Amino acid sequence: MTSSAVIEKELSDLRSKCTSQIEGSEVITCHPAQIRVQITKTKYKKLVVCLQFPADGYPSNAIVIEIKSKTIPERLCNGFTTICDAEAKKLCGKPHVLDILLFIRKFLDDNPFTVCSDELAFIKKELITDNDEIKTKQKAGVITLHLKVQEYFVKLKCKVPNEYPEHPISVELDDSNFPGLFKTMFVAQATELARRRVQPPLKKPKPGEPPFEPKPSLRHVVEYLVKDCIRRFPVLPCPVCKERAFPKKPEHVINDPKSGRHVEWMYCGHVYHHGCVDAYMKIPPFTGGKKCPDCGKRIYHDKWNIAPKLSEDRWAHEQARQREIDEVVEFLS
Ligand SMILES: [Zn+2]
Ligand SMILES: [Zn+2]
CATH class of the missing domain: 3.10.110 (Ubiquitin Conjugating Enzyme)
Incomplete structure (x- = not known):
């Protein structure tokens, strides 16, 4: 067969077999001067393969390959083209358009990290x-x-x-x-x-805001x-005592949530000793809720979910009791 007869046969094979043999493929151009096939695995794993028959002697000389993609980085497409060129060289001697396209599809399947x-x-x-x-x-x-x-x-x-x-x-x-x-x-x-x-x-975008x-x-x-x-x-230091919140040795980690050295992770992103935050939550000021000494954000935690008013009352009660004790101690001494 002459080179052009081989090419004609390949083009007709491509038209009839490409879509059924190569998953997600679509022939865009099928012409002796150029072949363009789009291969889609997902919306983001999508590329266009451009193939050109060599100036003379196809299939004893390899087809010329170019790979383009809007979603896969150019650097990766270029590297992949080099791999495909090597594969095409191995296939020289017999028509290899469909084989190369299959090879490219397999690459998309085997490399989920392309995206x-x-x-x-x-x-x-x-x-x-x-x-x-x-x-x-x-x-x-x-x-x-x-x-x-x-x-x-x-x-x-x-x-x-x-x-x-x-x-x-x-x-x-x-x-x-x-x-x-x-x-x-x-x-x-x-x-x-x-x-x-x-x-x-859940919040709908405001008018003029781009859609999500x-x-x-x-x-x-x-x-x-x-x-x-x-x-x-x-x-990270505990914002209250300024010592490291985590023990130096991981084997000293305490998993008892009531222990004073148990480490608490707060919503603000700081970590506290349980005992330190527990004491800190009970002393004023309470107005506007207790704030993290390191970042100023309000402390939210399921364990210390107390309204400022209640903390105030508890504090006053605690203070009154302490005064009574002090008076008794003073009276006795
Ligand atoms: Zn502490
Ligand atoms: Zn904080």
Whole structure:
């Protein structure tokens, strides 16, 4: 067969077989001068493959490949084009348009991180230190993080779903020596943050405000967990006594919520000794609610959910009782 006869046959094969053989594919142009096929896995995993037959001697010379995408970073598309060129070279000698398109579709299936490669690069560069470990399981879309701060550690698993970024990442805690409450809260907070990235708030947008768009959640959630929680808490002072709220040795962590050295996580993001916050909540001023000495935000916590008026009354009662005791002590001495 002459080269042009081979090309004609390939183009007709492409028209009749492409959509049925390559999931999510759509032939845009099918012409001896150029082939353009769009391959869609999800709204964000979508690319256009441009193929050009070599000037002479197809299929003994490889087809020329270019990959473009609006959602996958250019850097990644270029790298992937290089891999495809190598694959095309291996297939020289027989027609290889459909094989190359199948290879590209498989790449989309096997690499769920294509849509978050920039976020992943940021995490590796900015959030992970030499002490930490990060592992990625491409096919499963799972990122495992092992973070260490002083003697504390957290092992986390982040799963990037197929429909990412329209669906949020999920976070699981594999192991940690943080206090129990913190372990639960890390996952709860991360899940909530990720959800808010993709679900519109209940409040309708004001007129003129742009409609809600789902946003990528991976970098956002990992950055919060690493910077605002895991690296911060073990060395953060208790706002009342100014000593570290966490014990230096994780084995001294107290999981009894009534113990004075039990660590409480407040809504403002500060951590207190249970005994310190308990005492602090009982002394005035109470007007407008008790405020965090370190950030000035009002202290909200289920355990100290007392109205300012009631605290005032209790304080007055406590003071009166103390005066009575003092008078008796004075009288007796
Ligand atoms: Zn304290
Ligand atoms: Zn605070």
